[in-house]
Amino acid sequence: MQGYRVAVCQMAIDRDKEKNIARAREMIARAAEKGARLVVLPEMFNCPYVARLFPRYAESYPEGPSLQMLSRAAREEGVYLVGGSLPERDGDRVYNTSFIFAPDGRLLGKHRKVHLFDVELAGGLSVKESSTLGAGNRVTVIPAELGGLGVAICYDIRFPELMRLMVLKGARVVVIPAAFNMTTGPAHWELVFRMRAVDNQAYFIGASPARDPGAPYVAYGHSLVVDPWGKVVSMAGEGEEIIYAEIDPGLIDKVRSELPLLRHRRTDVYALELLVP
Numbered sequence: 001m002q003g004y005r006v007a008v009c010q011m012a013i014d015r016d017k018e019k020n021i022a023r024a025r026e027m028i029a030r031a032a033e034k035g036a037r038l039v040v041l042p043e044m045f046n047c048p049y050v051a052r053l054f055p056r057y058a059e060s061y062p063e064g065p066s067l068q069m070l071s072r073a074a075r076e077e078g079v080y081l082v083g084g085s086l087p088e089r090d091g092d093r094v095y096n097t098s099f100i101f102a103p104d105g106r107l108l109g110k111h112r113k114v115h116l117f118d119v120e121l122a123g124g125l126s127v128k129e130s131s132t133l134g135a136g137n138r139v140t141v142i143p144a145e146l147g148g149l150g151v152a153i154c155y156d157i158r159f160p161e162l163m164r165l166m167v168l169k170g171a172r173v174v175v176i177p178a179a180f181n182m183t184t185g186p187a188h189w190e191l192v193f194r195m196r197a198v199d200n201q202a203y204f205i206g207a208s209p210a211r212d213p214g215a216p217y218v219a220y221g222h223s224l225v226v227d228p229w230g231k232v233v234s235m236a237g238e239g240e241e242i243i244y245a246e247i248d249p250g251l252i253d254k255v256r257s258e259l260p261l262l263r264h265r266r267t268d269v270y271a272l273e274l275l276v277p
């Protein structure tokens with residue numbers, strides 16, 4: 001498996017859905033032009049991160065305009081695309097879902113956020129995703145061409161069990177569209193990505209929206225790529241930008257063979273069980 005370049009689009013999100021779609025399309029083109037083979041968008045890239053607004057911006061696969069754009073962009077630019085996430089409507093439920101496309105525009109898979117962000121933090125930040133969203137129940141790994149791509153969404157990264165299950169299912173590069181905030185971001189963003197990378201000896205990629213101090217929910221920014229040794233190899237600032245990094249599969253093998261954490265697990269002493277097919 002050859003190395004490849006990943007681009008993480010730290011996009012500024014507008015209230016206007018059409019503007020968000022156009023902005024994402026334009027950033028995907030710019031990333032492809034710079035040689036990215038995998039392009040990643042942030043969590044809820046087509047709408048403001050406000051739970052009560054999610055149903056209004058929600059789309060069903062395959063006809064939603066954001067989803068059409070993602071499939072077309074992957075095909076026209078010839079890239080693998082983790083389409084951040086967006087509110088997905090399925091019957092009368094709405095999910096926070098990441099859709100993943102191949103360079104021929106084919107849907108490779110999707111991840112519905114498993115852990116909903118329902119919190120009341122000191123300082124007044126209160127979020128209740130479950131007021132409008134349903135939760136997914138799948139561990140998402142795309143086994144094919146990129147050699148094991150795990151996808152989960154934001155708060156999911158705080159649950160080491162889910163990350164480890166992805167890695168046990170073959171994930172070597174884990175992509176997390178996310179929107180940490182100005183309370184949890186400075187305290188935990190870099191720490192949690194580095195921790196998961198060190199534990200699982202995999203690349204961990206975080207894609208945040210750009211920071212907008214006037215937004216109802218202020219995203220932290222600082223999209224990043226962490227290598228399997230836990231080193232931050234690329235990190236954005238606060239504003240809109242695209243960051244790039246080279247994914248080196250040889251480094252994953254090297255770290256896993258020199259420090260064989262996955263092999264040294266004591267599965268005769270403890271167990272981690274996947275309860276859904």
Ligand SMILES: O=C(O)CCC(=O)C(=O)O
Pocket residue numbers: 043116117153154155156158178179180181184185188
């Ligand atoms: O875990 C955090 O600090 C932020 C989570 C979040 O914003 C989300 O899941 O959307």
